[in-house]
Amino acid sequence: MEREERVYRLTLSRIKGIGPAKYKMLLSHFRKAEDIFQANLKYLSQLNGITPTLAKAILQNKDFRKHERELEQYDDLNVRVIECTQAQYPQKLLWCNDHPIFLFMQGQGNLNTSPMLAFVGTRHNSDYGQKMCEELIAELVPYQPCIVSGLAFGIDIIAHKAAIKHQLPTMAVLASGLDMLYPRAHLNSVKQMLSSGGILCEYPLGTPPDKNNFPTRNRIVAGMCDATIVIETDVKGGSMITAELAYGYNRDVFCVPGRVFDQRSAGCNLLIKNLKAQMLTHADDLVHAMGWKSDPKLPVQTALFHDWSDDEHQILQVLQSQNGIHLDELALRTALGTGKLSAAILQLEMKNAVKMMPGKLLCLV
Numbered sequence: 001m002e003r004e005e006r007v008y009r010l011t012l013s014r015i016k017g018i019g020p021a022k023y024k025m026l027l028s029h030f031r032k033a034e035d036i037f038q039a040n041l042k043y044l045s046q047l048n049g050i051t052p053t054l055a056k057a058i059l060q061n062k063d064f065r066k067h068e069r070e071l072e073q074y075d076d077l078n079v080r081v082i083e084c085t086q087a088q089y090p091q092k093l094l095w096c097n098d099h100p101i102f103l104f105m106q107g108q109g110n111l112n113t114s115p116m117l118a119f120v121g122t123r124h125n126s127d128y129g130q131k132m133c134e135e136l137i138a139e140l141v142p143y144q145p146c147i148v149s150g151l152a153f154g155i156d157i158i159a160h161k162a163a164i165k166h167q168l169p170t171m172a173v174l175a176s177g178l179d180m181l182y183p184r185a186h187l188n189s190v191k192q193m194l195s196s197g198g199i200l201c202e203y204p205l206g207t208p209p210d211k212n213n214f215p216t217r218n219r220i221v222a223g224m225c226d227a228t229i230v231i232e233t234d235v236k237g238g239s240m241i242t243a244e245l246a247y248g249y250n251r252d253v254f255c256v257p258g259r260v261f262d263q264r265s266a267g268c269n270l271l272i273k274n275l276k277a278q279m280l281t282h283a284d285d286l287v288h289a290m291g292w293k294s295d296p297k298l299p300v301q302t303a304l305f306h307d308w309s310d311d312e313h314q315i316l317q318v319l320q321s322q323n324g325i326h327l328d329e330l331a332l333r334t335a336l337g338t339g340k341l342s343a344a345i346l347q348l349e350m351k352n353a354v355k356m357m358p359g360k361l362l363c364l365v
Helices: 003-013 020-029 043-046 054-057 064-076 129-141 156-167 185-194 211-224 238-248 264-271 283-290 310-321 327-334 338-350
Strands: 080-083 102-106 114-122 146-149 168-171 198-201 227-231 252-257 354-357 361-364
Touching: 003 020, 003 080, 043 054, 043 264, 064 080, 064 168, 064 338, 114 129, 114 238, 129 168, 129 227, 129 252, 129 283, 129 361, 146 156, 156 168, 168 185, 168 211, 185 198, 211 238, 227 238, 227 264, 227 283, 238 252, 238 264, 252 264, 252 283, 264 338, 310 327, 310 338, 310 354, 310 361, 327 338, 327 361, 338 354
Parallel strands: 114 146, 114 227, 146 168, 168 198, 227 252
Antiparallel strands: 080 102, 102 198, 354 361
């Protein structure tokens, strides 16, 4: 697409009263976006949904140079400008009538990878919430999901960090412009996300993280994902908004239950009680509900080797169903003696098939 056409399209998208439906309708009526701004007032006013007031606002708009400079800034910052008419736009998000017209993204991630899972929850998580979030993501590694969240303190950043730890792609949807990263404390995590995931938003550069932006950005989190997982939330707050949006978009919602007297679990328990979410206590609950194969293939690195010993194969089979398993539990599930287990793990490490993590946790590479 020519640069000039992109300027006109970005300008059109910023006019108050132009949503995704009217935007696409106007583009379908005119050869180029530039022609919309040069149309006859009477003709423009007669198009479906275009009132005379809106038609005047379009024809009187003179913000082209402003948006040309904005696109130049995106180029300087290596920002991808993704329009809802392009194939790289998240296709699942297009199913939502209120999707943004433009998304702005930094990073190398694929917005149409599958599966994509939203992890959301309280900013004031308990140890229980952190453990559940980390273990769920570890157990899902064989399915190679992209983990989506909002970069906030609490469950959001725990999910992002768990994804980074297990080399899963992860994306953060911001409630600000890309140059107004919030919170700044998570900048190092963002840098690690860019190679396989990234950060994205619908807001122009310079947009601060205002309070009203957070509920609005939650529709992107819910809309671009196959399912939303809620881990600890009160009955009010951003996580409940995201869950309700996902439910309204006919997406699967899963909640980790908690104690009835714990306010941090009140929202999760309520969603389960009202049949708006399925109870999630183990990754297998999600795998079965989503209809995924219960025996995913080994990661590519391990598939390169075909000379597994019986002991090595047994260990890999266990790790496929529960990645990040403690050595004591692995010993029980394989019934291998200490000597045989240690020897097999050493061979797998030499083949770059597994790695030992802190806390005596064994994971697939």
